[in-house]
Amino acid sequence: MATYHHGDLRTAVLAAAGKLIEKEGLGGLSVREAARRAGVSHNAPYRHFPDRDALLAALAAQGFSQLGKALEGRSGRELGEAYVRFALGHPQRFRLMFGGQLALDRYPELRTQAEATHGRLTAAFAGLGAEAKFAAAAAWSLVHGLAQLILDGHFENDEGFVTKVIGAIRFAVGPQRSA
Amino acid sequence: MATYHHGDLRTAVLAAAGKLIEKEGLGGLSVREAARRAGVSHNAPYRHFPDRDALLAALAAQGFSQLGKALEGRSGRELGEAYVRFALGHPQRFRLMFGGQLALDRYPELRTQAEATHGRLTAAFAGLGAEAKFAAAAAWSLVHGLAQLILDGHFENDEGFVTKVIGAIRFAVGPQRSA
DNA sequence: CGCCTGAAGTAGACAGTGGCCACATAAGTG
DNA sequence: CACTTATGTGGCCACTGTCTACTTCAGGCG
Numbered sequence: 001m002a003t004y005h006h007g008d009l010r011t012a013v014l015a016a017a018g019k020l021i022e023k024e025g026l027g028g029l030s031v032r033e034a035a036r037r038a039g040v041s042h043n044a045p046y047r048h049f050p051d052r053d054a055l056l057a058a059l060a061a062q063g064f065s066q067l068g069k070a071l072e073g074r075s076g077r078e079l080g081e082a083y084v085r086f087a088l089g090h091p092q093r094f095r096l097m098f099g100g101q102l103a104l105d106r107y108p109e110l111r112t113q114a115e116a117t118h119g120r121l122t123a124a125f126a127g128l129g130a131e132a133k134f135a136a137a138a139a140w141s142l143v144h145g146l147a148q149l150i151l152d153g154h155f156e157n158d159e160g161f162v163t164k165v166i167g168a169i170r171f172a173v174g175p176q177r178s179a
Numbered sequence: 180m181a182t183y184h185h186g187d188l189r190t191a192v193l194a195a196a197g198k199l200i201e202k203e204g205l206g207g208l209s210v211r212e213a214a215r216r217a218g219v220s221h222n223a224p225y226r227h228f229p230d231r232d233a234l235l236a237a238l239a240a241q242g243f244s245q246l247g248k249a250l251e252g253r254s255g256r257e258l259g260e261a262y263v264r265f266a267l268g269h270p271q272r273f274r275l276m277f278g279g280q281l282a283l284d285r286y287p288e289l290r291t292q293a294e295a296t297h298g299r300l301t302a303a304f305a306g307l308g309a310e311a312k313f314a315a316a317a318a319w320s321l322v323h324g325l326a327q328l329i330l331d332g333h334f335e336n337d338e339g340f341v342t343k344v345i346g347a348i349r350f351a352v353g354p355q356r357s358a
Numbered sequence: 359c360g361c362c363t364g365a366a367g368t369a370g371a372c373a374g375t376g377g378c379c380a381c382a383t384a385a386g387t388g
Numbered sequence: 389c390a391c392t393t394a395t396g397t398g399g400c401c402a403c404t405g406t407c408t409a410c411t412t413c414a415g416g417c418g
Contacts, residue, residue, distance in 0.1 A: 006366080006367080030403080031405065032403080032404065040367070041368045042368090044366075046405095046406075046407095052406090098327060098328075099274070100274050104332045137325070137334060137340075137344045137347070138325075138348050142324060144320075144327060145320035145327065146316070149320060153283045153284075165316045167351065211375065220397050221376095221398090222377085222398080223395075223397075225376095225377075227395090231375095231377090
């Protein structure tokens with residue numbers, strides 16, 4: 001059997017929790033169950049996360065990082081589609097990231113990761129003058145809301161639909177020649 | 180003191196739960212606490228709601244109904260602003276409505292109320308031909324995402340900001356003469 | 359080499375929760 | 389009045405997050 005000391009429990013717990021969340025939903029994730037899956041006593045995770053919320057925050061931060069990678073190098077409507085695709089591919093993770101139960105202020109890493117993603121979004125709208133900020137915000141809002149509403153079952157989950165919705169808008173001070 | 184039978188426990192529990200949720204957040208709401216506030220034993224609510232989720236679903240349905248009223252008679256960007264204002268005014272309720280922990284299929288009233296709201300949104304885009312559906316979806320997505328991202332602290336909570344973001348887009352096949 | 363300090367993991371306890379059960383009470387109905 | 393049925397009570401169970409005290413081990417220092 002393995003050693004008494006696990007070696008990399010933090011990672012193991014995160015992985016277990018990640019699987020749990022995606023299978024059982026956010027409510028189905030308990031620290032104890034994650035510990036069980038990692039083959040460790042119910043209390044061990046507390047050596048690595050001060051409390052349950054901290055574990056959630058770590059999962060969310062991980063999610064932001066993944067989302068960042070998924071958006072890398074894309075722009076225009078391709079970027080939007082990638083955003084939605086990520087949300088639909090990792091629904092529970094996405095919910096966790098934007099569920100609002102995590103106080104952004106309390107978990108610095110979370111904030112950092114989130115802002116990195118934010119930056120990626122706004123970067124795609126650079127060079128549009130003063131209005132760029134609002135256009136970027138609108139773009140993010142659009143794809144974010146779209147993803148959320150599909151996840152909630154208010155819209156059909158269909159690739160073509162997403163494309164058409166994203167295509168249905170133009171930016172007031174925008175790049176008509178977007179990719 | 181009051182009678183053994185409460186009279187309208189269902190309403191009382193809903194009210195108590197509503198206050199709780201807005202004060203403590205979604206996690207702070209327990210059936211038992213709601214029962215306490217309603218001055219009734221821990222189990223009484225279960226006569227009116229099969230389980231905790233059903234209580235949440237009822238709260239959410241209520242929320243959709245309120246949202247519906249808030250949107251009544253409005254159109255164009257005024258409608259969008261009203262949507263966001265509702266979300267910012269009842270943040271926890273809004274989160275509950277769109278948090279995704281409620282299986283829309285399992286609670287018919289929820290679905291009904293949600294679709295009524297949906298209808299109100301799309302109605303504002305009637306008469307735009309085949310593309311209307313997508314424009315309406317885009318509009319809903321935009322304001323929904325905007326609200327959510329503000330609630331999460333990713334955007335500033337500012338009336339002027341909202342107006343400008345909403346103003347930053349045009350619809351491909353849209354009503355240039357919107358209110 | 360052996361000790362020993364501190365990090366990592368374990369074991370047990372506690373209050374609070376959702377949800378089940380059997381029982382008590384009230385309100386209508388014949 | 390008797391009886392049925394909705395409504396509310398109290399006790400119970402498994403489970404959870406989190407606290408406190410104990411155990412095991414790894415690495416540095418003599």
